[in-house]
Amino acid sequence: MAYPLQNLSFQTLFDAVADAMLLISNTGHVVQANTASQQLLGYTAQEIIGLEVEALIPEGYRKHHHHHRVGFIKNPEKRAMGSGDDLSVLTKDGKELAVDIGLSPIHHESELYVLITFYSVFKRQEVERALRISEERLRLAKKAAGLVVFDFDEKLKMHDENEALMAFWGSDSDKNNQNNKNVSVIHPQDKAIRDSAIRDATTPTGNGEFNVEYRVINLADNSIHWVSATGKAHFKDGRATRLLGAARDITEQKILEKKLQDQHAETETLFAKEVATQTASAIAHEINQPLTAISAYSEVALHALEQDKIDSSSLKRALEGCVTQAQRAGGSLHELLAFLQKGELIKDLLDINEVVKEALVIAKNYGYYDFYPLLQLESNIRPVLANKTQVLKILVNLLRNGVEAMRGAGISSSAISITVRTNANISMAHVTVQDVGPGLSDAVAKRIFEPFFTTKPRGIGMGLAISRTLAEANGGQLWLDPDIKVGATFHFTLPFAK
Structure with a gap:
């Protein structure tokens, strides 16, 4: 079977090539020239065929070119001409054109020919110039943004020496294995966070995204820096x-975020103290008069009982007065609480797993970032019916207490476990928050939910009391696990949506 291409002539194929090409004999004369070369050099086919190739070389290089041509004939091989030197070719009208030249030996019927291909330097220079501009822009952008590029292989070793990255971390690139050194400068409390981010990024089932913030220790001066x-x-x-x-x-x-967080925490504490003070003042004002009256009626009753002959009518009036004033005090307290809690509680369908993740972000923004979260979230758990703001308040309070306890104990490898599961016994969502702090003594554990009871120097003792109230307001419960001896473990439940 004959193929159509077999009928195509060499000249047809030669002329179809876009690059300028000359076929040179071993004597250095042009035996064939394609259309592109004729257009480039300004010769017709009749003028260029038979022309000695040195006629196309600028006069100052002809003698050297003849020497190199003879050497190539003795040892022909496919290669570029000039080994990176700037080359040029002479056109018919004497104009020099900058070109790159490729040489390809062709053996035909015991004769050696050389195929010379001219490549436009202008295009290469334009590409190189664009690349230089792009690299310079990237360098300036990296410098302006303070960026340092890293490139790790599957073993977390750098592909190339990266002095910028080593200097960024205050390390000496000449010392030790880079991989080991990189890990060694990670702050001990943040190593687990970085390792977890790397695991998530390199897990085939994930999306490959790597995003993490952690602290590094500058080995040059032992200063601590934050890295994103x-x-x-x-x-x-x-x-x-x-x-x-x-x-x-x-x-x-x-540093700026920490200052703002400290200011926020101080403002929140002052506000909470003011609320507590005003609440206590309101309570004292509302029940002071009934208590004074109860005290007076009680004195009358005691005085009546001390008489030889008890005046039952006087004693009855005194006791009735005590009952009335006690009921008045109770009513005042109920009215005050109703005023403080006024407003309808708005509940929504919530994905408790997503609420837990959001609480972690809020805790971090409040300055409680120096812990490693261990999440055990039940997938496809049913939605709960609760007020999102109040559930977030419960979680953030528990996270804050755990972080402050571990900070106070000087625990470096701090972690907080958060477990979300279905409690089948009561058909509710069950959330557990457990830290690895010093834990609570039996005496403290008994009073931990009492209003105004606190073990913190700057605390007001309302966080857990409020959290328990919020859990109950949403149809659940909040309690301390008394059987856990390591750290503190709190549980709270929320009802599933029907």
């Missing part, structure tokens, strides 16, 4: 083979 790293893992055959991204120093941002 973001990147993308690349996979091959279901396995992570590369983690590429950028890191930047966000220490100043974190």
